Amino acid sequence: MPMSSKTMNMLEGLVKDSSFKWLLGKQSSFDEEIEEMGRSPSAGTNWIPELSPVANVVVRRCSKILGVSANDLRDSFKQEASESLKQPSLFARNFLEYCCFRALSLSVGVTGHxxxxxxxxxxxxxxxxxxxxAVASQALLSVEEDATVSLEAFSRIAPAVPIIADVIICENLFGMLTSSTGGRLQFSVYDKYLCGLERAIKKMRTQSESSLLSGVRPKKEKILEIDGTVTTQPVLEHVGMSTWPGRLILTDHSLYFEALKVVSYDKPKRYDLSEDLKQIVKPELTGPWGTRLFDKAVSYKSISLTSGDGVPGA
Structure with a gap:
């Protein structure tokens, strides 16, 4: 399909603008891709006139992941979306989301994404x-490498990759990630967060639970963290005047403590975090014989503990 002269003129203008920025050393990845799109023989099938230049770049990346042209994606959107989503004032963002969500749905299926x-x-x-x-945003012809992201944009896109965020924690997570950047998310911080998630996932895959824990942990519970796996650096459980070394397992429902025996671990002790047991879980100072020496501890109280159990800390 040949491009209209209007679209061709727009691309040529963007290419010239990008080339000028390259001479000044200010060219971003968006500029490079816009320039490449302008030179590509298939530019006509990968340029959506209603979208801003940078949105066209992202849609093009999505189309490559999905193995279809941007125009094919547009046709699919028009067939699948309701009329309310295709209104001219809403089309650009809704179509962009459609492309992003389809591409992410495919991408997250790749191991190690x-x-x-x-x-x-x-x-x-x-x-x-x-x-x-939208093309109405054309005043922003390019986005610099240090562009930042708002809470609204993060909350809309990030939950499409469940390991990154979900709709429940989005706002709190965004607040944590932007606490030092004035409420706007920078790529350097975001990238560091995702790299940290990747390391945590790799660590969890290399850790194994004991057969005793697998016997008492419901299958629906997912292990989030294991601490004290090195026997020379165990987690210490303080209950009353007693102290036991072992390891601590955090799941999305409970805490488990496995006391260390001579060559293995004892039957896990479960501290439920999901049921309404009037739990009190808080950071604590603890130590041998009740002394308040160590600040890296957690205390747990609930009606499920007998009076003789005291307050466990790990």
Missing amino acids: LADKKFRRLTFDMMVVWEVP
Whole structure:
């Protein structure tokens, strides 16, 4: 399909603008891709006139992941979306989301996707252009490398990758990630967060639970963290005047403590975090014989503990 003269003129103008920025040393990855799109023979099938230049770049990346042209994606959107989503004032953002969600749905099925810097950059750029999806945003011809992301954009795109965020924790997570950057998310912080998630996932895959724990842990519970796996650096459980070394397992429902025996671990002790047991879980100072020496501890109280159990800390 030949491009209209209007689209061709726009691309040529963007290419010239990008080339000028390259001479000044200010060219971003968006500029490079816009320039490449302008030179590509298939530019006509990968340019959506209603979208801003940077949104076209992201849609093009999505189309490559999905193995279809941007125009084919547009046709699919028009067939599948309701009329309310296709209104001219809403089309750009809704179509952008459609492309992003389809591409992410396919990408997250690839093992180790968080380790791929291109994937991490793509998810961030999706959030960046979510704020400027329409051709009316054309005043922003390019987005600099240090572009930042708003809470609204993060909350819309990030939950599409469940390991990154979900709708319940989005706002709190965003607040933590932007606590030192004035409420706008920078790529360097976002990238560091995703790399940390990837390391945590790798660590969990190399750790194994004991057969005793697998026997008492419901299958629906997912292990989030294990501490004290090195026998020379165990977690210490303080109950009353007693202290036991062992390891602590945190799941999405409970805490488990396995006391260390001579060559193995004892039957896990479970501290339920999901039932309404009037639990009190808080940071604590603890130590031998009740002394308050160590600040890296957690105390747990609930009606499920007998009076003789005291307050466990780990």
